[in-house]
Amino acid sequence: MIRKVTLVQLAIVLALVALLEALCQAGVIDRITMPPPHRIAIDFVKLMASGKLWPEIAKSMGNVLLAFAIAYVLGIAIGTALHAHRIVRDTLDPLFATYYAIPVFAFYPLFIVMFGLGDGPQVLIGILLGIVAVIVTTLNGLDHVPAVLRKTAQVARLGPLATALRVTLPFCAPYLIGAAKLALAYAFIGVIGSEFIMARSGMGYEIGFAYTNFDNATMYPLILLILMLSIVMNGVLTRWEKVLLARRGIA
Amino acid sequence: MSDGPVSVDEPHRLRNALVLVVALVVVWELAYLAVGDVALRSPWQTLRFTAKLVQTDLFHEHVTNTLQAFAAALAIAVTLGLALGFALGLDRLAGDAMEPMLVALYSIPKITLYPILLLAFGLGMSAKVAFGAIHGVIPIALFTLGAVRTIKPILLKTGRVLKLERAAMVRSILFPAAVPEIFTGLRVGFSLTLIGTVLGEMFAAQHGLGYLLMNAISLYNVDVIMSVTFLLVVFAAGVNAVLLAIDRRLHFRA
Numbered sequence: 001m002i003r004k005v006t007l008v009q010l011a012i013v014l015a016l017v018a019l020l021e022a023l024c025q026a027g028v029i030d031r032i033t034m035p036p037p038h039r040i041a042i043d044f045v046k047l048m049a050s051g052k053l054w055p056e057i058a059k060s061m062g063n064v065l066l067a068f069a070i071a072y073v074l075g076i077a078i079g080t081a082l083h084a085h086r087i088v089r090d091t092l093d094p095l096f097a098t099y100y101a102i103p104v105f106a107f108y109p110l111f112i113v114m115f116g117l118g119d120g121p122q123v124l125i126g127i128l129l130g131i132v133a134v135i136v137t138t139l140n141g142l143d144h145v146p147a148v149l150r151k152t153a154q155v156a157r158l159g160p161l162a163t164a165l166r167v168t169l170p171f172c173a174p175y176l177i178g179a180a181k182l183a184l185a186y187a188f189i190g191v192i193g194s195e196f197i198m199a200r201s202g203m204g205y206e207i208g209f210a211y212t213n214f215d216n217a218t219m220y221p222l223i224l225l226i227l228m229l230s231i232v233m234n235g236v237l238t239r240w241e242k243v244l245l246a247r248r249g250i251a
Numbered sequence: 252m253s254d255g256p257v258s259v260d261e262p263h264r265l266r267n268a269l270v271l272v273v274a275l276v277v278v279w280e281l282a283y284l285a286v287g288d289v290a291l292r293s294p295w296q297t298l299r300f301t302a303k304l305v306q307t308d309l310f311h312e313h314v315t316n317t318l319q320a321f322a323a324a325l326a327i328a329v330t331l332g333l334a335l336g337f338a339l340g341l342d343r344l345a346g347d348a349m350e351p352m353l354v355a356l357y358s359i360p361k362i363t364l365y366p367i368l369l370l371a372f373g374l375g376m377s378a379k380v381a382f383g384a385i386h387g388v389i390p391i392a393l394f395t396l397g398a399v400r401t402i403k404p405i406l407l408k409t410g411r412v413l414k415l416e417r418a419a420m421v422r423s424i425l426f427p428a429a430v431p432e433i434f435t436g437l438r439v440g441f442s443l444t445l446i447g448t449v450l451g452e453m454f455a456a457q458h459g460l461g462y463l464l465m466n467a468i469s470l471y472n473v474d475v476i477m478s479v480t481f482l483l484v485v486f487a488a489g490v491n492a493v494l495l496a497i498d499r500r501l502h503f504r505a
Contacts, residue, residue: 101442101491
């Protein structure tokens, strides 16, 4: 059954690529709009081999990881602290419920004015996008901790910090992987998106730059790279999450 | 994405929201006091400037442009999303195959696809509409798919016993049973379509609120940046609050 689904997925992707190739070859999609997929693949290999964009890629990925790490650690800490304070949590509930309706990118110009056009505003957007997802997922995980575990921690006379680090958070591991998935995806969207809107370097900036210069030989391979990176990161964490959930007998 | 604990009742929720709004205004004022006039405006200054800004013709032109693009994008996202969700929800194999792919698409930085849309549609309304629609269609499809799948089998069996046609099955059984979840999808889709539309304007456009924001950076016009950001946030949060209230009622009834 699983293999059948994978085969269908593979067939869909191949069919789409073949369709694009056919449309490009037939001239329905002109070359200025999009080069045929095989051309993109060749350009991709050339671009990677030339190595000229490696510094940009490294810089973007560094910022993505930084935003991810801050959003993740801070989010878990805030989530754990909130879980112990019912009133604060209830007060913040409307914010959590509305947060993802707010266009966080709209704050980017404000951050540029406040902090200057550097890495700061980009990382900040990545953190802001991800942190609430981490907080909410952590809270959700902690809600599921069985009372017996908390009691055991009490019997063992563990303090609040030790209880969180050694009992409740390890129990939440599957949730925390889910949170990592969200935080990483949002860090990626935040950093690349900000670079794209306005920046001086980075992968997003290079795509925008290539677009303005009609440089499809750079633009399409870079877009392809970003899509592949985000799909691979998402896939790896999803698999890990499934393994952890299976071990718990949840899925 | 998060609905928090369901136990909080209506009057409490209102009080929490009020406390929160007051707290946010206080934080904003404190930030203003800390940063100063160079990069921020106080809540009161922003409100006053916003009141002036919304009366100008220029602003009207940009708002109308954004709202038109947003409305068109939302219409496309809802139509496509519902159709896709129902089609995939009714077909086990297609649903199993497409769901993870849609989730993966959901998590990519879609903004990188915008140049492709610009090349395909040209700089203007249609590229913006397409970009907004791309953001909204996936969550609507995913929520609809999930809603159709989790319908109680007994309802489907009843439909089959009554020998309902596929269209009649969707209209009289699937849709009513799936409405609460579908509505959640529409709520999320609404927000993301708005985000997508504005995001598109921020990268490349000659009209719209997103353009106004980016233009204000190059002019270093903090008043405009604060006011437009404020309006966008209030609009997005306000509509979402209303939709969320309806959403909760629908789920409660179900």
